[in-house]
Amino acid sequence: MQSIYYDRARDVDHAIALARQPGTMFIGGGTNLLDLYKSGIERPLRLVDVSRLALDGIEELPDGGLRIGATVSNTIAANHPLVRERYRVLSEALLSGASAQLRNMATVGGNLLQRTRCYYFTDPTLGACNKREPGSGCAAKDGYNRIHAILGASEECIATNPSDMSVALCALDAIVRLKGEHGERQVPIGQFHRLPGDHPELDTDIRPGELITAVDLPPPLPGRSHYLKVRDRASYAFALVSVATVLDVQRGAVRELRLVLGGVAHKPWRAMEAEKELRGNAFDELTIERTAHAAVAGARPYVHNAFKVELAQHAIVRALRTAGGLA
Template sequence: MKPFSYFCPATVDEAIQGYGEAQETRFIGGGTNLLDLMKMGVERPAHLIDIGRLPLMKISPHGDGVRIGALISNTDAANHELIRTRYPVLTEAILAGASPQLRNMATMGGNLLQRTRCYYFYDPSYQECNKRTPGSGCAAIDGYNRIHAVLGQSPQCIAVHPSDMCVALTALDAVVQVKGPHGERSINMTEFHRLPGDTPQVETNLQSGELITAIDLPSIPYGKQSHYLKIRDRHSYAFALVSVAVVLDADEDGTMRHVRIALGGVAHKPWRATKAEKALTGEKADKKTLRAAAEEELADAHGYEHNSFKIELAKRAIVRAVTTVVGGQQNG
């Protein structure tokens, strides 16, 4: 790690002021991703602002929904009664990720900001990575790309967003509250992360110096009819190959009035499956309808030498996850 200065502010405003204009400043929350990247030499901040003591550690009812402070640990969010009873898919998703130790450290805001996962990005000794060095190329496209994206990628970058939590937040239409030098604003979860396009180095729409203060969950009366399905190479402590968050409202006869589906492990951002949602809304969840909806969602998917299986896997995962919820094996 390059030497850096360290500052531990007590208030949000102090943190934002401390950030200033410096390009090489980073906020550090749990540190589980940033420190990893600093050790690899991918992140080389000159200044660290430790936001771990800021008073953003509360979960409380907010309007009809719930507000989660940005510095709540992943563990505390997953365990919280308000989350478990109203948004169990978020609990499921968080608990499917990482390990108990990491979840104790990782914060909600930090999880939102974890960098995309790609072998070639994480190790600066690979010369080609448009994310680390814009214009240098993408080593993954013709390299070993089993874990990489099949949806929304660009010729510049095929890395995937590794978060489980964010997939659930996307399905839940969460809203990210941020505060920066120019004041406060809200960013919808679906707008928070970006597809790589020609600027894969920019992963979110957060502006320089902005600090995430909270995550708001809207009221979803059918939130218990939900499931997070994670498919991975080992049964725990592994990144998703494909994951699916489903929240839906089904009639007693199985007709789906509202459907929310998000995919993980397939794209540079948590992937809201709007096409599948549309295809399923108002329909009954029979295998044929589900398969058709999944086909539609993945119609534009494109795989590479080692990851094409993700396309079929994602389709089957959508079918399985929705079937699980409609079949009553959900969280309720």
């Protein structure tokens, strides 16, 4: 059995110093990492516990935004009065994820770093996986690919990102705050997660040894928001398709729209062309249908997940109708 070392970080700088040692991984709630460790997918030599760092606060920012610390639990973030009041789409997304017990343990930083639930990634006995072993192949392409991507996939990987929270954060234009041995930096949420390309083993833009310290939300957008999750069962299931939308309708016309899909790509999929389709036009059924169609333009389904194209369109229509008060 491989030995593993455990350290508890005293503060952020201590955590970053410990992470300089090869094979080190940070652990917060451990709801994803421990599963991957037990199945042999992740093989850390050292775990640095960051769960007790002073990153567990939620505070207002001078510009009217909100800062959520990386170790805040999903439950606390979802139920915080300012999140529920100003960022409803985020609260709905968090409460739709996992079970109450897991939400109590899972952290905001860990949620951002969730790894895919692709069967071929999580179970090495099923076949090859470029994400797990680069260069080995992607068994999902010709295998059972019902839960896999229809947008943004590559020949190397067709896995999807499982996070509900990240989809909502993308609709809110959140900023991920990071700190490493070379200092602090901020990454827009839309650039934090990666498409697979030739390197599907790289899920995010995070650099070796960097620690997520917080997520910043800009001042809330006008209008209403909604998160819709379509899944195989009512609870404790990952999204087949999800939709996060922020919609501002003034005098019957769309002044602003954010539309992001989950469960369809390697990262939260911001439907920019679809947003343009609706923005500035009358908010009516015809425009909503056009928007839904534009959001999945260029989709590339596989044998078992072609249903996702139509499902995504129906989900978008329903989410927009709900946010716009037409449902």
